[in-house]
Amino acid sequence: MKITETCLYADDLEKAESFYSGVMKFDLIQKEKQRHLFYRCENGMLLIFDPNSTLRESSDGSKNPVPRHGATGSGHIAFTVSPENYSNWKGRLQKQNIEIESEIKWPGGSESFYFRDPSGNSLEIIKGDMWDLN
């Protein structure tokens, strides 16, 4: 089975939208104010929820069939880009004043760098197929 929805949580969805739409240039395909932003990333979905909304039952008292969920703290996800695009991505983020928090050369020859979204989630961009997934 494939993972098709990966979630992060953000208590300020406007800032999250500025970042994921404006800086990352992901494709926003669905939005519900103060509840969620749904982005498409190639063959998967990145869902960003405000936990203050998804941890609550519907405000109108109706039973929402989607089970409650919501986390606080710093989540983590990693993206993979081709070796040719790795440096471009780093430059593009730095140009927009996104701090590169760390960069690691991994055993096996791959490398990756880390940065944060406005909610403090830890994002990583990996150069090439580190996990031999393809």
Next chain:
Amino acid sequence: MKITETCLYADDLEKAESFYSGVMKFDLIQKEKQRHLFYRCENGMLLIFDPNSTLRESSDGSKNPVPRHGATGSGHIAFTVSPENYSNWKGRLQKQNIEIESEIKWPGGSESFYFRDPSGNSLEIIKGDMWDLN
């Protein structure tokens, strides 16, 4: 760019391992006791971390280049299976006494069901390509 690492958090990694290895039958490819379990799911990785470990600096005082992360609460991820395998998965989970918390028929004809991992993370299995990703 592709999402290649999706994370969940669990403060009891032994229970998480029983569930993800024993019930879900995912392929465990790396394990560090009291820190993480790394599973491969087809073309992606599911990383399960104990936030009590990943929120801390290394216990030996050395600087870990991996930035701190870790969340508490219920995360959410969704998997996709082929329409032919959807009912099989539901039956297989029910046979192992995993409660199906909710099942939803979505506009557009897809459907999905929800259950929990031992840490309370909300997992969803979707029948077919709900998001038109392929």
